[in-house]
Amino acid sequence: MTKTKSAASARPEDEKLGIAPSFAYGLQHVLTMYGGIIAPPLVMGQAGGLSQPEIGMLVACALFVGGLATILQTLGLPFFGSKLPLVQGVSFSGIATMIAIMTEGGLPAVMGAVIASSVIGLLLAPAFAMIVRFFPPVVTGTVIVSIGLSLLPVAAGWAMGGDTTADDYGSVANLGLAAFTLLLIVLLTKFGTPTISRLSILIALVLGTVFAAVVGAADFSTVAEGPIVALPTPFAFGMPTFNVAAILSMLIVVLVTFTETTADLLAVSEVVGTKVDSKRIAAGLRADMLSSAVSPIFNSFTQSAFAQNVGLVAITKVKSRYVVAAGGVILVVLGILPVLGRVVAAIPTPVLGGVGIVLFGSVAASGIATLAKVDYRDSLNLIIIAVALGFGLLPLVVPTVYAAFPAWFSVIFQSSISSTTMMALLLNIFFHHVLKRRRAVDAEAVSVPAFREIPHELLAILKEGDHYVGGALKDAEDNEIAVRSDDSR
Incomplete structure (x- = not known):
């Protein structure tokens, strides 16, 4: 009788499949999100003008920290971790902001901003779990669209060759290689088996690189430089520096990360068929922030849940959190193999450009899908989206728009994602909370009692x-x- 009751009360995510099946399914999770987890360090490395070995170190560190964050989120500690099958990795949402910070103060300023904002976010996590109502689809969708659009210029720069001083920058050969990689992704997605379709980005990276090597457009001479196995060196790019404007700017990214992770927590709970309350959401957000605060020590950036793996849970029907924890172990192992990071860093930039168009475009597309849930009968939602996106994209289309403003202002508003989030959030609160409350008070104080x-x-x-x-x-x-x-x- 006791056994039956225990079995009935067991949560689907607590199912244990055994070591071999768990690692097999865990590897599938790693392959599904691999392209996404290596993209942010590649973007940051290219934008910072780092060498291939240094970019390889960023990639290895991203894998290592992502694995630790995944293990924390899935297995959990008291008050930390949602204990749901969620894969963690470097968040896309902070890239534009971190590039803006890096332009002013280098990687140490980025690391300092990530640490400080994450510690503040750790304190705010329980409160945010209670105010999710201020982030409806009209806000989250607009922010996600701006994330994708703000990263597309990065993909374009990659497709042209990455190095603006190179003689072949923008050449037909570079753009052709990017187009070839993009075509591979489209064909693999359309005509491949379900497994191949899900791995189309990773396969296209490999095939595009092989093709580039055949035509002499790939350089792997630096892959052998450095150790094959090594633990990440703490603060390899220098001790972090702390700038108030940079911290405030990254704090906005933390709020966006909260929104993304909360949405993923709710989505995966529906797929798994388990209950998620404010306490569990707060525990998941705390895990994000603790991982993000520790991440810069090992040369990585803000951590958040990966939405594409929620889809994998739905497709495979494998709901065990221990499977994703096994994937986290695999990521940690990959992270202590810097030679693998150097191989990834040697991928030709135009190949990354072809992948980036799909990768960043899919982020914008997911935001559009979120905006499809918005009620447009009230034109106010349309105004929120139009003003927030227009305001957020100003520094993207005219990079010098805030050139005459103070440095602290530029750091915050030069980032499309930061400015879009602030405008969408403030307009939503003003239109749908402040004005709505005033109309309700006026109606109650004047119209209703008087007619009575x-x-x-x-x-x-x-x-x-x-x-x-x-x-x-x-x-x-x-x-x-x-x-x-x-x-x-």
């Missing part, structure tokens, strides 16, 4: 021209009509 003062029997004897204004009933000459509860006027 008119006796029902008087409605039948009202004369032409009688009207109601300013809380009083008046005749055609605007004289106030004395209303008595007994009979006539």
